[in-house]
Amino acid sequence: MPDIAFINGRFIPWEEATVSIDDRGFQFGDAVYEVIRTYRGIPFQLGAHLARLERSAKELFIPPPYSKTQWMQWVQQGLSLAGYQEAKVYIQITRGVAPREHSFPSETCPTVVMTIRALQGLPAEMRQTGVTACTWEDLRWGRCDIKSVNLLANVLAREEAKKARVFETILIRDGLVMEGALSNVMAVQGGVVMTAPEGPRILSGVTRTVVLDLAKKEEIPIEERFISLESLYSANEVFLTGTTLEVLGVVRIDGKTIGSGQPGPITKALAARWALLTG
Numbered sequence: 001m002p003d004i005a006f007i008n009g010r011f012i013p014w015e016e017a018t019v020s021i022d023d024r025g026f027q028f029g030d031a032v033y034e035v036i037r038t039y040r041g042i043p044f045q046l047g048a049h050l051a052r053l054e055r056s057a058k059e060l061f062i063p064p065p066y067s068k069t070q071w072m073q074w075v076q077q078g079l080s081l082a083g084y085q086e087a088k089v090y091i092q093i094t095r096g097v098a099p100r101e102h103s104f105p106s107e108t109c110p111t112v113v114m115t116i117r118a119l120q121g122l123p124a125e126m127r128q129t130g131v132t133a134c135t136w137e138d139l140r141w142g143r144c145d146i147k148s149v150n151l152l153a154n155v156l157a158r159e160e161a162k163k164a165r166v167f168e169t170i171l172i173r174d175g176l177v178m179e180g181a182l183s184n185v186m187a188v189q190g191g192v193v194m195t196a197p198e199g200p201r202i203l204s205g206v207t208r209t210v211v212l213d214l215a216k217k218e219e220i221p222i223e224e225r226f227i228s229l230e231s232l233y234s235a236n237e238v239f240l241t242g243t244t245l246e247v248l249g250v251v252r253i254d255g256k257t258i259g260s261g262q263p264g265p266i267t268k269a270l271a272a273r274w275a276l277l278t279g
């Protein structure tokens with residue numbers, strides 16, 4: 001089964017999938033993106049991902065190239081061509097091709113790229129044992145709510161995780177926990193699930209929203225508020241959420257053991273509810 005590439009309304013062989021060196025996505029990171037996964041061939045939360053894509057583009061004044069309905073058709077067509085049961089759909093919309101000049105060109109047509117690849121899930125063992133994390137200063141700009149391809153600070157943060165031989169880097173701004181380099185972070189204290197509120201400081205994860213809804217259904221109290229790094233270290237449980245991570249327990253941060261050193265009961269309950277929802 002092939003990996004699939006799509007550029008500006010055409011499915012094309014991977015080797016032929018190229019964009020111009022004058023593309024503003026390449027020159028300035030002037031672009032937005034989404035990552036969607038499938039479960040048994042069906043894209044999960046596609047509507048929510050497309051809504052966030054549209055919002056991100058709107059916030060950057062990039063005209064939406066396709067309607068939501070048209071997008072749904074492209075994604076379905078791509079998934080049928082690829083034939084993967086577990087797939088990762090990547091969509092990117094750039095402001096288009098124009099001579100390199102910072103301000104917006106007067107006329108451009110957005111460049112639209114989509115790729116569909118097989119998704120390698122995380123090892124089951126990792127979900128049982130939990131993962132480790134380090135913390136690092138949040139160097140990102142003031143509009144983290146826009147899912148833009150300008151990911152340099154995230155790239156540097158991920159490199160810190162690699163150097164520290166941990167799974168994820170948790171970003172700290174003014175002593176407060178924002179989110180992971182590619183995940184949202186939730187901490188449990190006294191039975192309450194706490195996570196940073198939506199706003200310009202975090203990307204509002206699609207998984208975050210679904211997990212908070214699951215918690216509400218389970219009558220687990222939630223508080224959307226910033227917590228300090230000290231509170232993170234002393235939390236009973238910490239877990240990450242994200243499209244490919246799902247609900248993933250964190251058992252050590254900066255070398256400090258979190259709770260019992262194993263994914264805690266609320267993390268496990270939410271992971272189990274997630275598995276029911278998607279299984």
Ligand SMILES: Cc1ncc(COP(=O)(O)O)c(C=O)c1O
Binds near residue numbers: 203
């Ligand atoms: C910075 C950041 N926060 C949170 C998330 C989780 O978002 P989602 O649950 O929509 O995958 C991501 C995912 O890529 C991310 O990059």
